[in-house]
Amino acid sequence: MSALSLVKRPRSRRLALLLAVLAFLPLTPAQAAPPELPDQIAAAWRTDHLYVDAAMRQGFPQAELARIRAAASSAGFPVYVALIPRTPYTRQDQLDLPTLLQARVGEPGLYLVWTASDGYWSGTEKLVRPGGLRGRSLIRVQLDDKLDNKIVTDRPAPKIVRTIQQAGTAYDGRPLPEIPVSDLTPELIRGRSTSEKEELSGYVGMGIGGLIGFVFVLTRVLRRRRRPARPAAGPKSPATVDHRLASVRTQADRWIPKAGRALRSFEKRRNLTAEQLDLRDDATARLAAARTLRAGASADDRADDQASGSTGDRKAGTPDILALTGAFVLARQAFQLVSGNDLQPPCFFDPTHPSGTHRAAWSDDIEVPACKTCAQTVERGKTPHGLQVKAKTGLFGSGFVPYWNLDPDESPMVATGFGALSDDLAERVTRVYGGVR
Template identity: 55%
Template sequence: MPARLVATVLAAGFAVLAFLPALPARAATPELPDRIAAAWQSDKIYVDARLRSPGELDRIRTAARGVDFPVYVALVPQTPYTRENISELPTLLHARVGRPGLYVVQVVSDAYWSGQAELFRPAGLKGRTLTSVQLDDKQDLDIVDDQPVPQVVRTIQQAATAYDGRPLPAIPAGDLEPDSSEHGMSVTDREDLSAYIGLGIGALAGFALTLARGLRRRSRRAKSEPDDEPPVDEWARHSEADEWIERAEQALAKLDTRSGKSARQLDQRDDAYRRLDAARTLRADQPEDLLALTGALVLARQAARVAGGGPVQPPCFFDPAHGPGTIQVDWSDDVEVPACRRCAQLVRSGRTPSGLQVWTKSGVLGLNREQVPYWTLDPDDNPMVATGFGALSDELPDRIAGRKDEVR
């Protein structure tokens, strides 16, 4: 190649390279928590660009100025991401911002608003939980849900009560729903629900039982390395189960007051009642049994989520009280189970989470007692074990309703 031609080609190449840094980089779209956290740096009220900005945002700012902690608010539309992660969004946002305060996420779906909020205190500061204040607030269910501002303002007031004990103010009449007589389920609704519960019971029983037995055999072969998790406080589990049952009842009561419910909302209502009824059954029939208490907690938590418009999430297989099992991990040959982040990290590092430990009898005469992971128990004896509290198959509500004799 002639020297002049080589020089020309090289010069053209360098000219192109000189322009490359000036070209805009095509970056991946940031996740929703990252976008919200970035926007909060300039304004602690984030309104998604896809939404028309609601009026009265100044009411939120005024309420936020009247409390002794920062308030972060995000108003977003319902999307597959928010539907799957709404319960975790306040925690995810707090992790990104890194400051104590009240984190409120309101989601709109079918013109109705619902949300999640968490109050994060400065290190070492203790007090009432936001949830306990909300449960005691008799007017909470009467707030309008076709606009976000009244709900956010009330959440700020509830957080202030939890934070420093100030009394809750009365809710302005304009923020309250008109009186409605459409409370609870009608007789027809309950008959339909009973018929629905009867369908499909046992359809997945064989598969779930086989899977549970395989997990049991695998767990007995595996060497468990304790993860230093403290033993379960049964009284705390009592409180958690009762608290979630009450939250589910409130969420369903609010859903029942809506007029013109869509077919999807009616299906969600029926499913939520099915899970709540099963939770109540476990709580009433076996008030001191740790497996039943945990099952009631899981079912009530799912009922509250479904009534609020979210999808059913399986619990963490290893300890259902940990929260949703959002990560699939290999647990035995060709078997994956859902796990929370903490348990998933342990499994992927080659360790077996200690999981939910229950007392069992051992020894020749059965006089000794020892704590073992719940999944090592006989699945024939308990529907919670057979279904992994719903982590292996979503038939726990039906088994509680239709086969109470399996609950020990």
């Protein structure tokens, strides 16, 4: 046997081994990326409108599921329910999940997404009516339901069933049934909690402000009747602007009570950790600032501004839409803190959009949080339309401009980008405006 054959034999063995390995590779298919969570839930809803995450199915109390199914089947309209664990994804996008899911399903109905964390359940909901059908808003029904925040949250069925019942009332005006005693939390401490007292003071302040505003408007109307009519100083605001102001006001009025209910539910938990106590205090401060801003955007401010041809706040000189938007942003963040979601900054360009979960290059060295739509607009080299406010343009005119063109020294909302540039909006609001006005 030659030396050359001894060298070739090991090489031939290695080549044969390599070919054998390659022969088996096609038998192992490539693993496709799993579909996104909204796609998984929407696909499962095609066969069962009650989705339970795979990680929770084993050992999930069947009595809870049976009760949810019974309430959904008797609702009289489609009800879609998703029970999922609290994860980084759901903490970030839980508030938007019902909207994302409804877009995938494409049908009217009640969409509920409930998540569990540390033995407590919380959720968000969206009621979509068939085209042309009107009724009460779900949030208004929940506000009128005095026992809504007294329902236990250590299991999902009580709150989900009650939300389905509330949606039925909003849908066709049916009366709310009684809540079983077993679904109500025991009142450990008699009297109102701190947050309830704060909320009551907020409503009292708003009521007093509304009464003063009514008297003020009546006085100005009587005075103006004695004067000759003057020609209009300029074109009126477009109807779209009035609609936008009403929309922002509705969002603020929805999220402030919602955050208040979530905070009271959070306070009732036993043995709160130091971290949870910090979250509670942070949420309390943001909610108090939201109520301050909402009370400031009252009827007397609007009447005075309309008479002078501009919209403005007595103290800070900023439009009502800034105060209402700030109230909405702070209330939404307070809800995020006590419902187990990650605290999200608002979209810098338009804080009424979904939270700023993306980054957008505002200049060469500055990035700002933005919603997906605004971030994509910036990527295309354009500037988003932004939150429009009325301001002076030129020597004598006025028009609507993006809010960031205003003087930041005149408003904490402009100075902080509603908290997108610096997360101290609540502190600044308290410092500038004080308590609930």
